[in-house]
Amino acid sequence: ExxxxxxxxxxxxxxxxxxxxxxxxxxxxxxxFIAWYQQKRGQAPRLLIYGASTRATGIPDRFSGSGSWxxxxxxxxxxxxxxxxxxxxxxxGTSFSTTFGQGTRLEIK
Amino acid sequence: QVQxxxxxxxxxxxxxxxxxxxxxxxxxxxxxxxxxxxxxxGKGLEWVTVISYEGSKTNYADSVKGRFTVSRDNSKNMVYMxxxxxxxxxxxxYYCAKARRPRYDRNPNDAWGQGTLVTVAA
Numbered sequence: 001e002x003x004x005x006x007x008x009x010x011x012x013x014x015x016x017x018x019x020x021x022x023x024x025x026x027x028x029x030x031x032x033f034i035a036w037y038q039q040k041r042g043q044a045p046r047l048l049i050y051g052a053s054t055r056a057t058g059i060p061d062r063f064s065g066s067g068s069w070x071x072x073x074x075x076x077x078x079x080x081x082x083x084x085x086x087x088x089x090x091x092x093g094t095s096f097s098t099t100f101g102q103g104t105r106l107e108i109k
Numbered sequence: 110q111v112q113x114x115x116x117x118x119x120x121x122x123x124x125x126x127x128x129x130x131x132x133x134x135x136x137x138x139x140x141x142x143x144x145x146x147x148x149x150x151g152k153g154l155e156w157v158t159v160i161s162y163e164g165s166k167t168n169y170a171d172s173v174k175g176r177f178t179v180s181r182d183n184s185k186n187m188v189y190m191x192x193x194x195x196x197x198x199x200x201x202x203y204y205c206a207k208a209r210r211p212r213y214d215r216n217p218n219d220a221w222g223q224g225t226l227v228t229v230a231a
Binding site for chain 2: 030031033035037039043044045046047050056057088090092093094095096097098099100101102103
């Protein structure tokens with residue numbers, strides 16, 4: 001089973017700053033099948049990025065994903081007030097199984 | 110538009126059972142694998158189970174294997190999960206989620222329900 005480790009655990013930024021969130025896998029992720037989700041308090045997760053770098057439908061282009069093999073990054077180019085939330089990465093390269101990272105909380109500074 | 114609506118949560122004693130349901134609409138249900146993902150209070154996301162689009166294949170997290178059973182009814186666009194021998198550590202919001210790509214076994218989840226809360230307490 002692949003273990004995903006997200007860092008940092010929390011990140012405090014001001015609106016307009018850039019955010020860089022990391023997701024490291026314990027072994028190579030097949031086909032770079034990494035997804036990123038945003039979850040606001042009391043809401044279900046929302047898919048942002050899949051295939052490591054493809055934005056899901058309706059996701060603004062200030063969100064971008066990159067990485068390969070075991071190291072993946074979600075970047076928010078200029079954080080807006082609506083972006084303060086918890087972000088999870090997910091590995092889905094294992095057939096008929098998936099795992100999530102523990103999450104990174106993005107907070108207003 | 111795609112909609113997923115979970116129901117069946119509640120408060121249950123340890124060792125008891127519960128059945129969760131997920132009603133879906135807005136997509137060709139019989140083409141998509143379906144997932145259950147849970148989130149304990151204040152914690153992260155934990156994958157629970159997946160069922161293939163035709164219902165012939167299932168897989169479970171080790172933490173629930175042998176206690177939870179997933180099923181689906183493609184004629185009703187419904188997915189179910191039977192939770193047996195519940196433990197306090199099963200307390201969580203349970204989300205039903207849809208695979209992004211049809212008829213494919215490796216998927217992120219592009220639609221989620223609002224979740225249903227299961228509380229296991231004496």
